[in-house]
Amino acid sequence: xxxxxxxxxxxxxxxxxxxxxxxxxxxxxxxxxxxxxxxxxxxxxxxxxxxxxxxxxxxxxxxxxxxxxxxxxxxxxxxxxxxxxxxxxxxxxxxxxxxxxxxxxxxxxxxxxxxxxxxxxxxxxxxxxxxxxxxxxxxxxxxxxxxxxxxxxxxxxxxxxxxxxxxxxxxxxxxxxxxxxxxxxxxxxxxxxxxxxxxxxxxxxxxxxxxxxxxx
Amino acid sequence: xxxxxxxxxxxxxxxxxxxxxxxxxxxxxxxxxxxxxxxxxxxxxxxxxxxxxxxxxxxxxxxxxxxxxxxxxxxxxxxxxxxxxxxxxxxxxxxxxxxxxxxxxxxxxxxxxxxxxxxxxxxxxxxxxxxxxxxxxxxxxxxxxxxxxxxxxxxxxxxxxxxxxxxxxxxxxxxxxxxxxxxxxxxxxxxxxxxxxxxxxxxxxxxxxxxxxxxx
Amino acid sequence: xxxxxxxxxxxxxxxxxxxxxxxxxxxxxxxxxxxxxxxxxxxxxxxxxxxxxxxxxxxxxxxxxxxxxxxxxxxxxxxxxxxxxxxxxxxxxxxxxxxxxxxxxxxxxxxxxxxxxxxxxxxxxxxxxxxxxxxxxxxxxxxxxxxxxxxxxxxxxxxxxxxxxxxxxxxxxxxxxxxxxxxxxxxxxxxxxxxxxxxxxxxxxxxxxxxxxxxxxxxxxxxxxxxxxxxxxxxxxxxxxxxxxxxxxxxxxxxxxxxxxxxxxxx
Numbered sequence: 062x063x064x065x066x067x068x069x070x071x072x073x074x075x076x077x078x079x080x081x082x083x084x085x086x087x088x089x090x091x092x093x094x095x096x097x098x099x100x101x102x103x104x105x106x107x108x109x110x111x112x113x114x115x116x117x118x119x120x121x122x123x124x125x126x127x128x129x130x131x132x133x134x135x136x137x138x139x140x141x142x143x144x145x146x147x148x149x150x151x152x153x154x155x156x157x158x159x160x161x162x163x164x165x166x167x168x169x170x171x172x173x174x175x176x177x178x179x180x181x182x183x184x185x186x187x188x189x190x191x192x193x194x195x196x197x198x199x200x201x202x203x204x205x206x207x208x209x210x211x212x213x214x215x216x217x218x219x220x221x222x223x224x225x226x227x228x229x230x231x232x233x234x235x236x237x238x239x240x241x242x243x244x245x246x247x248x249x250x251x252x253x254x255x256x257x258x259x260x261x262x263x264x265x266x267x268x269x270x271x272x273x274x275x276x277x
Numbered sequence: 278x279x280x281x282x283x284x285x286x287x288x289x290x291x292x293x294x295x296x297x298x299x300x301x302x303x304x305x306x307x308x309x310x311x312x313x314x315x316x317x318x319x320x321x322x323x324x325x326x327x328x329x330x331x332x333x334x335x336x337x338x339x340x341x342x343x344x345x346x347x348x349x350x351x352x353x354x355x356x357x358x359x360x361x362x363x364x365x366x367x368x369x370x371x372x373x374x375x376x377x378x379x380x381x382x383x384x385x386x387x388x389x390x391x392x393x394x395x396x397x398x399x400x401x402x403x404x405x406x407x408x409x410x411x412x413x414x415x416x417x418x419x420x421x422x423x424x425x426x427x428x429x430x431x432x433x434x435x436x437x438x439x440x441x442x443x444x445x446x447x448x449x450x451x452x453x454x455x456x457x458x459x460x461x462x463x464x465x466x467x468x469x470x471x472x473x474x475x476x477x478x479x480x481x482x483x484x485x486x487x488x489x490x491x492x493x
Numbered sequence: 494x495x496x497x498x499x500x501x502x503x504x505x506x507x508x509x510x511x512x513x514x515x516x517x518x519x520x521x522x523x524x525x526x527x528x529x530x531x532x533x534x535x536x537x538x539x540x541x542x543x544x545x546x547x548x549x550x551x552x553x554x555x556x557x558x559x560x561x562x563x564x565x566x567x568x569x570x571x572x573x574x575x576x577x578x579x580x581x582x583x584x585x586x587x588x589x590x591x592x593x594x595x596x597x598x599x600x601x602x603x604x605x606x607x608x609x610x611x612x613x614x615x616x617x618x619x620x621x622x623x624x625x626x627x628x629x630x631x632x633x634x635x636x637x638x639x640x641x642x643x644x645x646x647x648x649x650x651x652x653x654x655x656x657x658x659x660x661x662x663x664x665x666x667x668x669x670x671x672x673x674x675x676x677x678x679x680x681x682x683x684x685x686x687x688x689x690x691x692x693x694x695x696x697x698x699x700x701x702x703x704x705x706x707x708x709x710x711x712x713x714x715x716x717x718x719x720x721x722x723x724x725x726x727x728x729x730x731x732x733x734x735x736x737x738x739x740x741x742x743x744x745x746x747x748x749x750x751x752x753x754x755x756x757x758x759x760x
Binding site for chain 1: 541542549551552582584587590593594595596672673675676678679682683702703
Binding site: 350351354355359361362440441442448451452455456458460 | 585586589590613648651652657669670671672679680683684685
C-alpha cells in the first residue's frame, strides 16, 4: 500500500475532476428527475384518465429494473433507435428516467397521505380542484416528502458511480484509472473516495435536516 | 422482438439468471443477520456498541455500493484475502444493504411504545426476554414493508456484480450483447429476466403491506 | 380479483411497450469523406487505457501512443493538418456501437480484422501485425498457452477477440471479462486470476507499466489490426489506405513504429 504515492498532487486533482463530473451529472439529474417526478406523481394522484394508467405502467417498469441496465441501455441501445447520447447524456438520461419513477412514488405517497376529509372540506367551501391542490394538499404533502426526497437525492448521487460502466469520467471511474497505474494505490484511493462521497452526502443530509426544521 | 438472441444464448442467460437469484438470496440472508445485529447495537445502552452501530450505518448509507464492492474485490487482496467477483459482490451487497435494514429495524423497534417495555421490565422480564417476547414481534410488523422494499433493491443492485466479473445476469447480458452486436434485444431480454424476479416481489410486498395494515 | 386483473394487464402492457421499442430500429448512412472534409476535423475512436497504443496521461490530459500518432498522420494526409483530429475514448466493447452511431468517423484502437466484424464494419488494410499472448505475474507456473488448462482463470476485456480465441484453444477455461483492459489488469494484480490474455502489443505495454508482470510464450494467434469504418464509406476507406501506403513509402510509418514498439517493423 502506498498512501503517499496515491495522494500525490496530480492524482488528487484527477479525483477532484471526477468529483466535479459526479456533482454536475447528479445535480442536472436531480433537477430533471424532480421536475418530471412531481408532474408524474401529481397526474397519478389526480387520476387523469388514460394518462395516469400509462404512467403507472411506466413507473412500475422503471422501478423494477436495475439502474445499471438502464444506463447501459441508454448508452448502447438507444443509438440503434436513432437517439445518440454520449457518456454524459446517457448518464443524465438514465438517472433522470430511473429517479423520476422513484420520486413520482414519493410525491404520490405524500399527496395520498393528506386526509380526504380536508380535501372534501376545501372543495365544499368553494375551492376548485387546482386551488385545493395548491393551497391545501401540496404545502402539507411537500413537508412530508422532504426526508424521503433527500434520501432519494443521496441515492442518485451515489448511483452516479454506476456510470463508470459507460466510461463517464466521474469520481469512481477516475479512481479506477489511478488504481490501474499501480495496485498499491487500490486501498488508499478507494478509502479516499469513500471519505469524499461520505462528506458530500453527509452535508446533503444535514442541509435537509435544517430544511425540515424550518418547514415545521 | 427478435427472439434469436434469446434462443441462441439460452445457456448464458439462464446461468446469469440463476446466479442473480443466488446472489440475491445470499445477500438477503447476510444483510438481514448483519442488519439485526447492528440495529440491536444501536438500541443498547452500551456507548461503544451504539457508536459502532451508528458509524456503520452512516458510513455504508453514504457511499456507493460499487465502492463497497471494489473495496472487497480490489482492496481485500492487498490484505491477503482474495474473494471472487461473485463472492466480493455478494458480500458487498449484504454489507451495504444491512445498513438500510438496520435503520428499518431500529425505526420499527423505536415505534413500539416505551410504556410496553417498561411494563414488561417491571413485571420481571429481563432485557433480552423483553426484546424477544414483547418488542420484536410488534416491530417485525412495522418492519416488513420497508424490508421487502430493500429486498427488491437488493435484487436490482446485484447487477453491480457484472462490473467485477461476477457472472450474474447483467454480466452475461453484456457479454451476449458484445458478441452478437444485437444490443437492444439482448438488453430487453435482460430486462425481462429482472422483471420476472422483481415484479412478483413488488406485487407481493404490496399485498402483504395491505394485509398488515388491515390487521391494525 | 379485480386487482389481479389490473396487475396482469399492467404486465401485458409492459411487454407490448417493449415490443414496440424493439421494433423501431434502423441505421443511417452519414459521415463520409466529404462530410469530414467539410467539418475540417477527423473524429477518431482510440483507446485511453492501453499503454503504447492509446493511453491518457491523467496529469496532462493528453492521449499518447502508436494509434494516436497514426491518426494524426492520417489527419495530416487527408486534411493537410496533423492537429485537426479529435480523440474519443473507445473500449473493445464500445467501439463498434460508437462507430455505427456516427459518434466517430473511424476506429484506430488495436482492432483485429475478423470475418465476423467485417459483417458489421469495413476495414482498412492491415496497419499493425500483432498476435495473442499471455501476461502473468513473474514466477507463475504458466509459461505459455500449453500451460493453460480448464482450471486456469484468464482475464480479458468484454468484446475482445482474445476471449473467443482462448475459449477455442482451451475448452472449458474460465474467462473473466471486464469493461476494459485496465480493469482486467487491476484484477490480475489483485490476484483475481492467473493470466491476462490479449494481443502481445498491449501486453508489452502492461509489462512496461508494472515490472512484476511478464509476457510469456509465443503468440498463438495472428491479429492483424485494421482501421474500422461504418459500412458503405468506400471513398473514406480508399483515402485512408492511400494515406497508409504513402506513410510506409515516406518512412513516416517506420519512425512511428520504432518510437513506440522500440524496433523496426518486420518485413
